[in-house]
Amino acid sequence: MSDLIERGASAPLPVSADWSELRDWAALLKPRVMTLVVFTGAVGMLVAPGPIHPVLAAVAILCIALGAGAAGAINMWYDRDIDAVMRRTARRPIPAGRIAPEAALGFGIVLAVFSVLLMGLATNWHAAGWLAGSILFYVLVYTMWLKRRTPQNIVIGGAAGAFPPVIGWAAVTGGVDVLPLILFAIVFVWTPPHFWALSLWAHGDYQRAGVPMLPVVAGARETRRQILLYTLLLAPLGLLPSLLGLAGWIYGATAVVLGAGFLFHAHRVLREAQDERGVSLVGDLAARHAFRFSLLHLAGLFAALAVDHWVLG
Incomplete structure (x- = not known):
């Protein structure tokens, strides 16, 4: 022992x-x-x-x-x-x-x-x-x-x-009810431009893996156009809670600023220096910035809704 x-x-x-x-x-x-x-x-x-x-x-x-x-x-x-x-x-x-x-x-x-x-x-x-x-x-x-x-x-x-x-x-x-369904729609429409911005500068990975992301199948130029189109749809959709009286001015003002910011980044993605195929000549800097801003956009919208509800009831 x-x-x-x-x-x-x-x-x-x-x-x-x-x-x-x-x-x-x-x-x-x-x-x-x-x-x-x-x-x-x-x-x-x-x-x-x-x-x-x-x-x-x-x-x-x-x-x-x-x-x-x-x-x-x-x-x-x-x-x-x-x-x-x-x-x-x-x-x-x-x-x-x-x-x-x-x-x-x-x-x-x-x-x-x-x-x-x-x-x-x-x-x-x-x-x-x-x-x-x-x-x-x-x-x-x-x-x-x-x-x-x-x-x-x-x-x-x-x-x-x-x-x-x-x-x-x-x-x-x-x-x-109506408000959560609108929030569902906002995230749903936000997702494509968010991930397509990522896929523009990670398209080589998706190509090697055989995943048919939009830049691999339709090309970088079409992806840039689709990012802008979805962002044009997202901006007014983000304002819908305020327009329907389901949120107040704090959310509405934030949605205007963030929607405009996302549109600015989407336009930069479309106009970035690129070759005839739409492939970036500067390392997809605009797409990287758009991807990062998209995270801020969604988090900012939801944070503003929470603050709006807390302050204005």
Whole structure:
């Protein structure tokens, strides 16, 4: 017994956690994407009429985050072959060999089921149904059906990222109204110019992977034109909550400024120095700036809606 005690005393203490492995599991959840998803869902909950207990609100936001993360993990499992040949994604945990594909799939499925059940039990099954629909749409419609088949993948598939404000609203009210549907439409129309700006300077990755993003199939010039067209549609759509009396002047003024800013960047993308095929001669600087501004645009709109609701009621 004394020998055992001595050996136990001299043995190194076990490491409580391998932080690099934990980071890999967290990376499966696509935390950068999740941040914006959670924010838009939280704003949808905040502007919804009626009370919700703060604890239940926190649980609902957690469910939205877990549902988005689950969809991201299953997406990474399914796309592991194309992720491996794209520079932008080759270091993700599955193609890099740090997490087994089957483990990632199981992780995603468990999180998806848990998030939907918890949402239903904590708030209502209407919100849980919207959450389940968003996960299934992202996995089945976008990832497995559209992404590798059509350049309209991000146009139709963008609906997956537009669900959170509807889910947040439904978590409070148990239903859906005009404002969350407008917020859905804003995110839906915002998604193509946002991702096409990214795909302009990452088109080589998509080409190597055989993903028919618009610049690969239709060319850079047509992609630039489509970015501007969608942004022209997005600008007035962003004003709709104020025009319909569903938001006040704080939101309306912000929507004018951000819409004009996005249009400015979209026009710069169209007019950037380029060759006869529309390929940038200056490293797609305008597209990079447009991509970054698009994130500010969407976050700013939703933040303004929250402030407007808080200040003006």
